[in-house]
Amino acid sequence: QSALTQPASVSGSPGQSITISCTGTSSDIGGYNYVSWYQQEPGKAPKLMIFEVNNRPSGVSNRFSGSKSGNVASLTISGLQAEDEADYYCSAYTSSTSGVLFGGGTKLTVL
Amino acid sequence: EVQLAQSGAEVKKAGESLKISCKGFGYSFSGYWTAWVRQMPGKGLEWMGVIYSDDSDSRYSLAFQGQVTISADKSINTAYLQWNSLKASDTAIYYCTRQRTTWKSPYYYFQYMDVWGKGTTVTVSS
Numbered sequence: 001q002s003a004l005t006q007p008a009s010v011s012g013s014p015g016q017s018i019t020i021s022c023t024g025t026s027s028d029i030g031g032y033n034y035v036s037w038y039q040q041e042p043g044k045a046p047k048l049m050i051f052e053v054n055n056r057p058s059g060v061s062n063r064f065s066g067s068k069s070g071n072v073a074s075l076t077i078s079g080l081q082a083e084d085e086a087d088y089y090c091s092a093y094t095s096s097t098s099g100v101l102f103g104g105g106t107k108l109t110v111l
Numbered sequence: 112e113v114q115l116a117q118s119g120a121e122v123k124k125a126g127e128s129l130k131i132s133c134k135g136f137g138y139s140f141s142g143y144w145t146a147w148v149r150q151m152p153g154k155g156l157e158w159m160g161v162i163y164s165d166d167s168d169s170r171y172s173l174a175f176q177g178q179v180t181i182s183a184d185k186s187i188n189t190a191y192l193q194w195n196s197l198k199a200s201d202t203a204i205y206y207c208t209r210q211r212t213t214w215k216s217p218y219y220y221f222q223y224m225d226v227w228g229k230g231t232t233v234t235v236s237s
Contacts, residue, residue, distance in 0.1 A: 003155070036223035038156070045206055045230055046148075046156065051223040089156050093221050099172050100146070100158040100210075100221050 004028065004090055006103035013111045017078040020106045022090030023071060028101055030071035034093035037066060037075045040105075041086045049088075050075060077108070085110045113137040115145075115207050115228035122234045123197050130193040131231045133207030140188035141165040146210035146224060147181060147192050151203045161210050161221065162190055170219075199237040204230040 005023040012018040022029065022037075029035055035053045038046040048057055050066035053073065063078045073092070077084055090103040118132040133145065146161040160171035164183035171181070180193040192205060208224035 032220065034220055034222045038224075040156075045227040046224075047227070048223060048225050051211075051225070057225065091156075091158075091223070097173055098218060099160075099170065102148075102156040102158060105155040 004092060004101050004103035006088075006090060006106045008104070009107045009109065011109040011111055012080045014080050014082065016080050017076060018080060018108065019077075020075045020088055020090075020108070022073040022075070022092075022103045024073070024092055024094075024101070025071055027096045028071075028092040028094040029068060029073050031095060032093050033068070035066070035068060035073045036091045037064075037073075038089045038091065039086045040089065046089065080110055082110050084108060113209075113226055115209065115226055117205075117207055117228040117231045120232040120234070122236070125197055125199055125235055125237045127197050127235075128193070128195050129197055129233065130191050131205060131233065133190045133192075133228055135188045135190075135209070138209075141185040144210040144212045144219075144221070145183065145190040146208045146221070147179075147190075148206040148208060148224070149175075149203045150206065150230075151200075156206075159192070159205075161212075163212075164188075164190060197233075197235045199235050201233060202235050204232050206230045 037050040040046040053068045054066040141164045147159040149157045159175040162169040162181045164185040183190045207228045209226035211222045
């Protein structure tokens, strides 16, 4: 079962906006709104940032937003801050196996 | 506070068996699915499988089917991940998570993971 496809790395300067893409298929991202995004800081457990494409859990900054178009989901972080530097993973339900897929992860560097 | 408490780090030899645990606090543990996620050293996240502790209904990712066993004891709000014969390639951090799920007949849809344990580091030497 192939993972979802994310860029290995992205970078941006403080105050800028960045977008991380996550490409899947019609069996996962394209077929359902069960797309989520996780932030993982070094040495820590992942943290849910976005669920069901574009919903933020309580306590997550509104600088984080999600969207989807066809088989591609995106995470946008606006007003970049140094504390946003982390790995980001997308995830989606897949009907191929009735399970869950993760993307390979994207390392965000704040310059 | 809603949290998942995982058992401590393990150092084992190849061929040995192992069972790690994950205990839920602050919510109705048996009313939610619990998933396990693997992270090999320097690598990404992999969804291994999930269990509904109320009736022990378990589902596995194809990659992990037959390699591990996921079980639960609802009387003590605990889920388990078990190996019968460890390999060096099982060296990883294993996270348990609360897997939010919805039922739309005739399928369960695994939506997202909203609570994560701190992880259990398993080191297997050959």
